[in-house]
Amino acid sequence: MSRPLGAYIGLGSNLNHPRRQLRSALAALATLPHSRVLGSSRLYRSPPLGPPGQPDYLNGVALLETYLPPLALLEQLQRIEQEHQRVRGVRWGARTLDLDLLLYGEQRLHTPRLTLPHPAIGERPFVLLPLCELAGSELPIPGVGASGALLAALAKLPREAPNHPENCIPDEEDHSTDTD
Ligand code: ROI
Numbered sequence: 001m002s003r004p005l006g007a008y009i010g011l012g013s014n015l016n017h018p019r020r021q022l023r024s025a026l027a028a029l030a031t032l033p034h035s036r037v038l039g040s041s042r043l044y045r046s047p048p049l050g051p052p053g054q055p056d057y058l059n060g061v062a063l064l065e066t067y068l069p070p071l072a073l074l075e076q077l078q079r080i081e082q083e084h085q086r087v088r089g090v091r092w093g094a095r096t097l098d099l100d101l102l103l104y105g106e107q108r109l110h111t112p113r114l115t116l117p118h119p120a121i122g123e124r125p126f127v128l129l130p131l132c133e134l135a136g137s138e139l140p141i142p143g144v145g146a147s148g149a150l151l152a153a154l155a156k157l158p159r160e161a162p163n164h165p166e167n168c169i170p171d172e173e174d175h176s177t178d179t180d
């Protein structure tokens with residue numbers, strides 16, 4: 001194995017005790033082979049982007065140092081999703097746990113199974129806010145721009161835009177003694 005790479009993972013949940021789901025997912029990430037969790041953001045609450053009529057989401061981002069190649073890492077993330085009873089049904093429907101491989105070092109990849117960087121990073125405040133919190137504003141998103149510039153661009157949208165960053169609120173109850 002060669003050098004480890006920094007991989008950013010987006011976590012999201014809007015079903016079945018989202019805070020609990022995300023804590024459990026972080027614990028599962030910490031057990032991945034050939035990998036180490038270097039940090040994680042706070043959790044942010046936001047209304048669903050996409051189809052309405054589903055509960056608000058909780059989102060966060062974790063940084064993993066890993067020797068796993070990107071597709072092996074993706075398989076591990078999908079296994080963790082399944083272990084959290086994620087049922088893939090309606091596209092963009094509610095879910096107990098969503099784990100997205102956002103960035104894998106500065107690698108760009110286009111395969112049917114995986115696109116890197118994740119194609120929606122630049123449009124999603126619930127990804128960019130925790131990502132900037134964790135990595136700062138100068139993190140390069142290959143082919144797209146720097147993390148902070150992308151977030152600043154969303155902040156210039158009209159306040160009513162669904163992907164305006166002010167729709168994402170740090171989760172007040174995010175402390176480890178909670179039970180839900
Ligand atoms: N909306 C929010 N706020 N958070 C998510 O994680 C999320 N995930 C999705 C869709 C349905 C696009 N909307 C979301 O997959």
